[in-house]
Amino acid sequence: MGEIESLIFLLGASVLLAQLARYAGVPYPVFLVLGGLAIGFTPGLPTVVVSPEVIFLVFLPPLLNSEAFSFSPLDLRARLRSITLLALGLVLLTASAVALVAHLVAGLPWGAAFTLGAILAPTDPVAAQAVFRRLGVPERVGTIVGGESLVNDGSALVVFNVAVAAVVAGGFSLARAGLDFVVAGGGGLLFGLVFALLVLPLWARIRDPQVLVAASLLIPYAVYVVAEALGASGILAVVAYGLYQGWRSPKLYPSASARLQALSFWGVLVFLLEALLFVLLGQQLPEILGNLMGYEIGTVLLYAALVYGVVVGVRFAWFFTVPYLHPVFDRLLRARYLRAPWQERLVMGWSGMRGAVSLAAALAVPLSTNAGDSFPGRDLIIFLAYATILATLVLQGLTLGPLVRRLKLEADGGGEERAGLRARLAGAHAALERAEQTSEAAGIPPEAQESVREHYEERIRRYAAGLRAGGTTEEYREGSEAWRSWRRELISAEREAIVDLRDRGEVSPEAMRRVERDLDLEESRLGG
Numbered sequence: 001m002g003e004i005e006s007l008i009f010l011l012g013a014s015v016l017l018a019q020l021a022r023y024a025g026v027p028y029p030v031f032l033v034l035g036g037l038a039i040g041f042t043p044g045l046p047t048v049v050v051s052p053e054v055i056f057l058v059f060l061p062p063l064l065n066s067e068a069f070s071f072s073p074l075d076l077r078a079r080l081r082s083i084t085l086l087a088l089g090l091v092l093l094t095a096s097a098v099a100l101v102a103h104l105v106a107g108l109p110w111g112a113a114f115t116l117g118a119i120l121a122p123t124d125p126v127a128a129q130a131v132f133r134r135l136g137v138p139e140r141v142g143t144i145v146g147g148e149s150l151v152n153d154g155s156a157l158v159v160f161n162v163a164v165a166a167v168v169a170g171g172f173s174l175a176r177a178g179l180d181f182v183v184a185g186g187g188g189l190l191f192g193l194v195f196a197l198l199v200l201p202l203w204a205r206i207r208d209p210q211v212l213v214a215a216s217l218l219i220p221y222a223v224y225v226v227a228e229a230l231g232a233s234g235i236l237a238v239v240a241y242g243l244y245q246g247w248r249s250p251k252l253y254p255s256a257s258a259r260l261q262a263l264s265f266w267g268v269l270v271f272l273l274e275a276l277l278f279v280l281l282g283q284q285l286p287e288i289l290g291n292l293m294g295y296e297i298g299t300v301l302l303y304a305a306l307v308y309g310v311v312v313g314v315r316f317a318w319f320f321t322v323p324y325l326h327p328v329f330d331r332l333l334r335a336r337y338l339r340a341p342w343q344e345r346l347v348m349g350w351s352g353m354r355g356a357v358s359l360a361a362a363l364a365v366p367l368s369t370n371a372g373d374s375f376p377g378r379d380l381i382i383f384l385a386y387a388t389i390l391a392t393l394v395l396q397g398l399t400l401g402p403l404v405r406r407l408k409l410e411a412d413g414g415g416e417e418r419a420g421l422r423a424r425l426a427g428a429h430a431a432l433e434r435a436e437q438t439s440e441a442a443g444i445p446p447e448a449q450e451s452v453r454e455h456y457e458e459r460i461r462r463y464a465a466g467l468r469a470g471g472t473t474e475e476y477r478e479g480s481e482a483w484r485s486w487r488r489e490l491i492s493a494e495r496e497a498i499v500d501l502r503d504r505g506e507v508s509p510e511a512m513r514r515v516e517r518d519l520d521l522e523e524s525r526l527g528g
Contacts, residue, residue: 036282068242124355
């Protein structure tokens with residue numbers, strides 16, 4: 001089986017594992033990481049080897065751009081001090097603690113030890129956010145966990161690049177590393193914003209949906225490549241660009257069709273890239289273990305347990321000791337989240353799973369240095385990283401839900417639902433007002449005007465009733481669901497009639513698909 005066929009097989013396995021995860025009711029990264037492990041140890045199944053040099057370039061720009069695109073800059077600004085404290089302070093503390101253990105216990109050189117620490121410093125909110133959406137937690141918990149991951153991806157990977165560069169070049173200087181961290185990080189953020197300000201106005205002039213979707217994919221790669229060529233952090237440049245692009249996106253797409261196509265494309269792309277990363281690392285594990293011939297199996301498992309313990313222990317120590325310094329942090333950073341109830345801090349601490357970014361970084365560790373020597377401890381680094389990612393995803397991913405239920409954390413009284421209803425109500429009022437202002441000038445027949453007016457007035461009544469009910473009462477939810485089910489049934493009847501006409505040859509398949517697309521868009525608006 002060739003590499004292309006092997007890659008297709010791995011992608012297919014990823015889709016199957018994700019569907020099994022849905023049936024089992026667990027976050028899909030858990031099944032993917034276990035499935036990758038099973039594929040790696042099954043004789044006869046294909047192995048795909050990806051060059052470390054292309055891992056960052058191929059996988060990270062779209063993953064980071066998508067994560068930044070989905071995050072609200074207003075939420076980031078509102079909790080910037082809290083998130084920055086985690087994304088810088090906790091990242092550096094975690095990387096240093098892991099490096100200390102890796103150096104003193106596992107015997108890795110300092111540069112290689114900090115490489116491992118940087119790999120394991122960033123968190124991945126995918127599994128945690130899936131649990132949060134299903135069970136509901138206070139809004140600030142989800143915002144901090146998501147915002148922390150967005151920013152600490154960039155800061156941790158800057159540390160990773162500095163550590164790798166030091167090992168490859170053959171020398172490690174803490175002072176030089178600190179300077180490189182500041183210059184690369186600050187330069188990346190600045191470049192990403194400048195690039196967005198220059199390029200996005202040109203992008204907004206594109207009218208073809210396919211060209212727009214292609215541009216949305218290629219521009220993050222351009223941001224990354226150019227920033228790296230200038231000596232700045234391409235990772236933070238992509239994060240800055242993605243944040244600005246996400247905020248401006250409502251005005252960037254010329255039509256609803258273009259926006260829907262882009263969102264659908266990016267949803268599939270991010271899923272496939274994340275899934276492929278997990279499977280790629282898992283299927284390489286047998287080779288990694290084979291290269292650890294100089295270690296006893298018990299020894300490397302002990303190293304893995306110690307590293308995992310440090311990663312989890314440092315995070316909990318941070319959340320349960322730093323709050324007692326809050327007068328200092330309130331004056332310097334106003335980090336008032338640190339005084340959140342202990343239950344929320346416990347959930348935030350246990351939500352620190354490692355995932356796709358750590359996997360990409362592990363796979364991107366170079367094979368050799370500039371001197372031609374093997375990268376010191378590369379296979380041990382990858383094994384320890386994989387073991388820690390596996391432990392966090394499986395142990396914490398499977399127990400986070402029961403922990404949230406046991407602590408009886410609840411969402412903030414339906415705040416998101418009420419905000420959505422307020423937005424819908426404002427939109428319906430605006431549409432009704434615009435219709436009254438423009439309908440006669442546009443020559444719209446009176447009966448059509450009345451139909452549109454009734455349509456929006458009915459919406460206004462329904463949204464207003466939902467707001468009066470708080471948007472969260474069982475009666476309102478049941479009423480809304482009954483209305484959605486009724487509308488789906490009516491749309492289904494339309495679709496069946498159109499397909500029947502196609503079957504009898506009274507309309508062409510192309511005409512059927514055009515009408516079916518309109519019905520699909522109408523049904524997708526029902527949500528639920």
